[in-house]
Amino acid sequence: MTTTPGNDAGAAASGGASPDAPRRTALDAVHRALGATMTDFAGWEMPLRYGSERDEHLAVRSRAGLFDLSHMGEITLTGPDAGALLDYALVGNLSALKTGRARYTMICDEQGGILDDLIVYRTGEREYLVVANAANAQTVLDTLTERQAGFDAAVRDDRDAYALIAVQGPEAAGILAGLTDAGLDGLKYYAGLPGTVAGARALIARTGYTGEDGFELFVSTDDAVAVWEAVSAAGREKGLVPCGLSCRDTLRLEAGMPLYGHELTTRTTPFDAGLGRIVKFEKTTNEGRFVGRKPLEEAAERAASAPPRKLAGLIAEGRRVPRAGYPVVTADGTVIGEVTSGAPSPTLGRPVAMAYVDAAYAEPGTEGVAVDIRGSREPYEVVALPFYRRRK
Template identity: 40%
Template structure:
C-alpha cells in the first residue's frame, strides 16, 4: 500500500510568536494556526470585555486596478462597489453562475480606480482563478498580494483606547468600515475599522516582515492573544456566517438574513440569486448539550435541516448553534437537535445571539 504524504501546512509570519506564547497549533484551511493560548473562554471574554488580537495573516489579499476596476467588480460581486468612496470598505459576495457563493469577501476602495480585496484563506486559489476567468474584456490588472501582507485583528471595546497612544491618526474620527493609512508603533500600516467578532476594533495590514514586531508590541501594551477557538465562538454569538458552513458553492446565500449584500446590478448568478431560497438559516439555543456541524434538526417528528455551526456560548452561558432548515419549517418556536442518536430540545433565537451595546 502506498501512503500519500500529508500536505505541508503553510505558516503565517507570526508562527514563531505563537509558539513563544504557548499556543496550541492546529491545521486550518491548509495553514498551521493557533487554536488557543490560555483557554478559549479566557480569550473570548477578553475580547468581549477589553481587547484581544488575532493573527489573520492566512487570509488572502488581491488588488484590482484600472479604468474598469469598479465595472469589473460589479460584475463579479453582488454589492455595488460604485457606492464605495475611497477610504471605505464593505462586506461583499463572489457569486457563482448557479446562485451559490464562490466566497464571501471584504472590498476596500483605495482610489477611484483601485480596490483591495480580502478573501478567505481556504479559497485563495479558487477565488484567484475565478476572478481571472472573468476578467477578460475589462481593462483591469489583478495582483495577488497574499504573501506580502501580515494581518492582525485588534478587537474589543477598548481597542481604540489601547491603540490610540501608538497611532499617528485620530482613531476616534474613523467610522465603521473606514480604511486608511497610518503609522502604528512607528510602522507604516493600513487600518480598517472592521472585524469578525461583533465588537469594535481595527484590522491592521502590515508588511509581512514587520508583523511579528507589531504583534509583540501589541501584546506588550496588554492585548490578549486570541486563537481560532475564540474567533469561532465570538463570530457565532454575533451571528456571522462562515464560508464552508453557512455559505458554500451550493447554498443559496439568501437563506441567510444578508439580503442587503445583493444589489440590483448585472452580477454573475443574478437570476438564480433572485429565486426564493429553499432553506432558511436560523439560530438555536439549548440548555445544556452543545451541538456541532452536521447534527440533524427535527420538527414534528421529521428531519427538517442540520446544524451548520455550534458551540457553548461563553457570553450567554448555554449552547447555541446556527442551522439550515427547510424554508417552510423556519418559523417554528421549538425544534429538536439529534446528538448521538438522542433528541434534545432547542428553541429558536433571532440572529445575532449577541449584539454589543
C-alpha cells in the same frame, strides 16, 4: 496604501516550507514562544488557542484580544476599470464605494452559488483590496483573473505581501490610540485609512469578525512581529490577550456571522443565507450585468414568496452541544433542518447553534424543535439572530 515587499518577505511568511507542508505566518515564532496550540487550518499552521479558549473569548467581549489573521487572502485590483470588473465579478455595487470605505460582499458562480464571502476596501480612485477566506483565496484569485477579460484592470496576488493583525474588543481603540498617527475617533465602521502603527506603514480598518468594535491592521510581513509586540505591550494594562482561531469561531457564532463551508456554500445563495440585501441588481456599471444575475433574481423571488428553509438561531435548554451536520427535528423525530454551526456560548452560558430549518419552524418562539444529538432529541429554543449584540 500599497505594501508590496519583495520575494524574500514572501518566503519568510511561508516559512521556507515545501509546497505540500502547511504554511507559516510571519508571526509563527511568536505564537510558539507564547505556548500556543497550533493547528493546520486551510493549509496554514495557525494558533488554535494559547490557554483557555473561554478566557480568550471573554477577554474580547470585556477587554480586548489580539489575533493573527495572516492566513487570509489579499488580492489587489488596479486600473481604470477596476470598479467595473468588481461590479461584474461580485454581487455588490463596488464602483460606487467611496475611497477609504469597505463593503461586505460575495462572489458567486454562474448558478448563484456562493464561492466566497469577501470584504472589499477601496484604497484609491483606481485601486481596491479584496480580502478572501484562506481556504478560498486561490479560487477567488483565479475567478477574478478569469472574469478580468475585457476590462482595463489588473488583478494582483498580494497574499505574500501582507500580515493581518486584528485588535478586537471594547478596549481596542484605546490600545491603538497611542501607537498610531491615524484619527481613530473619526474612523467609521467598515472604513479603512492609511497610517502608521508603531512606526510601520499600515492600512488601518475598522472591521472584524467578533461582534465587537475593533481594528484589522494590514502591514508588511517584515513589520508583523514589531507591530504585534507593540500592540501587546500597549494593551497589557488594559487586559489584552492573544487569541486563537477557536475563540474567533465562538465569537462570530454568537454574533450570527456566517462561516464559509458551514452557513455559506456553493449550494446556497445569498438569499438562502438571509443576506440578500448585499446583492445589488441596480449597478453603476456594465448595464447591471454581473455573474449569476438571473439565478439570483430567481432566488430573490423564492425568498420573498415561499423559501423552503431559513437560517435560524437555536439556544439549548440543556448542556449538550450540537455540531455541524446534526439533524434538527420535531418532537416526533421528523427532520426539519440541519445544524450548520454549533458550540458552547461563553457569553450566554449555554450551547447555541445556527441551522437551516424549514420555513414553518424558523420563526422565533416556535415550539417543539429539537436537535438530534447522537440519537437523543435535545430541546432547543428558536431565536432571532444574532445571539449577541454589543452595547454601543
